[in-house]
Amino acid sequence: MAKVIFVTQNNGSMEVEGDSGSLMELAVANGVAGIDGDCGGVCSCATCHIYVDPADFDKVGAAQEVESDMLELDDKVTEYSRLCCQIDVSDQIDGMTFVVAN
Template sequence: MAKVIFITQANEREEVEGDSGSLMELAVQNGIYGIDGDCGGVCSCATCHVYMEADDYAKLGAPEEVESDMLELDDNVTEYSRLCCQIPVSDEIDGMTFTVAPK
């Protein structure tokens, strides 16, 4: 079971937990403000853009090419940007914090 923290666009701290699916699915299921997941998790909309803390980003690694290409279309991308539809819910993300990117 992974417990993660989302910092929403309204600067609210939301702790959620799950054991399967993607981080985007977990966010949508828990009503995390600012995570829309319009494409359903197929990496084609960037409505699940989040920022990671530097140490956590290093643990998960850089996005693959299709995710990087989608992030390039977002004006708010940083060096720690990820699309949470591409992050599986697993013990690896337990305790991590994800900040919802502005739209």
């Protein structure tokens, strides 16, 4: 079971937990503001753009090519940007905080 915190653009935060699926699915199921997941998690819309804490970035790793290409279309991209549809809910992300980009 992984517990994570999402910080929204209005500086609200929400702790959620899950044990399967993607981080985007977990966020949508819990109504996290700013995570839409319009494409259903197939990495084709960037409506689940998040920022990973630099100290934790190695835990999730860099984006693969398809994800990087999609992120290039967003003007709020940083070196710590990821699409949360591409991050699996697992013990590896337990305790991490993610900032919603939108």
